[in-house]
Amino acid sequence: MTDWLALLSWVPLLAGAFFFLAGTVGLLRFPDIYSRLHAITKADTLGLGLVTLGLIMRAENWQAVAVMVLIWLLMMGSGATTCQLLARYQQDLEAPDADKEPVHARR
Amino acid sequence: MPDAEWLFDGTLGILLLVLAGAALHARSLYAAVVMFIALGLMLALTWARLGAPDLALAEAAIGAGVTGALLFSTLYKAGMDRHKRATPNRIALLLPGLAFLLLLTAAWPLPEMHSPLPDQVMAHLKDSGVSHPVTAVLLNFRAWDTLLEVSVVLIALLGVRQLYPSHGEVPTPWPLMLAWGRLLAPLTVIVGGYLLWRGTDAPGGAFQAGTVLAAGGVALRLIGVLPPLGWHQWPVRLLVLAGVLVFVAVAALTAWLGQGWLHYPTGSSKVLILLIELMATASIATTLTLLVVGEKRELRP
Known part of the structure; x- marks a missing residue:
């Protein structure tokens, strides 16, 4: 592994850390569930993606890279799905008859 | 650093x-x-x-x-929201305090203390049939403990069955949930199978694999792909009991024909351990799935 690559990897790592921090602040400070979801999914997708990119630059071998990319893809998928589910659940609570799509049971 | x-x-x-x-x-x-x-x-x-x-x-x-x-x-x-917080009484506080002191005295000399156990395990690892020391301890040297643990899981399910109301109707899932669940479930099979197989020479094993599989089972049940599961179905009952049955059968056979209770004959340790782990995984997966989304229906005599 070359030194300049390790040095360069600090850029995405720090950017990723920034997005995580911003996402957390957003989660704590934003007024309603939709904007909070917006904030936290940015941390999940972009933050984790940048951290993964930084770690890939420091990876020892290709297997490690493949595993990290897989984890990132899974996290993106689960983040996007959970975000949608939470948002729809909230929408359902606010206006139960707004749409006629099959909706989750009221809890 | x-x-x-x-x-x-x-x-x-x-x-x-x-x-x-x-x-x-x-x-x-x-x-x-x-x-x-x-x-x-x-x-x-x-x-x-x-x-x-x-x-x-x-x-x-x-x-x-x-x-x-x-x-x-x-x-x-x-x-x-229907809950009342119990006020802790003195005796109830005394117990954790005592337990804390006991644990502290046990943990305090750990940095200096050298336990002879790791060396003993490593010395006998060759004969255990597996190459991961944790698995060797759990399923060979101290298999008795694991048998009891698997039984505890079974007893927990039986206990819960007596107490809990049936899981309500599963609501119609959103298309997104359906798609994601269908994607996740096969992944849990891959990850669970990997954890189980790797357990012989790396971290992993029946409990971890069973739990991951159970997550897949719960997801499939919640999106309505799996039919309602319950104790009243005989395949489910068989799966729940398989782990304990196979474990006890191996224990009894080794005691009867072999050298002693759970003392595997040399050479077939790996096969026996794999068999027990496989059955235990199936049992744990089914039991945990039932605990989360099981139906309660009485058996007809």
């Missing part, structure tokens, strides 16, 4: 204590459950930092995952 490690471990330790306190003293039970799940994840991270990946995997899957799901489903069945 030892400084960065100290910073990380220190933060982790403090976070653990804060989360434990928050789980005990949260305003609502819902918040307490969320804190408990976060505590489980941090605990998994702590085990990983301590160099115990087996425990980390088990804690993440069982402590944070399944227990969290169970607590949430209990909360839902019992009613979100």
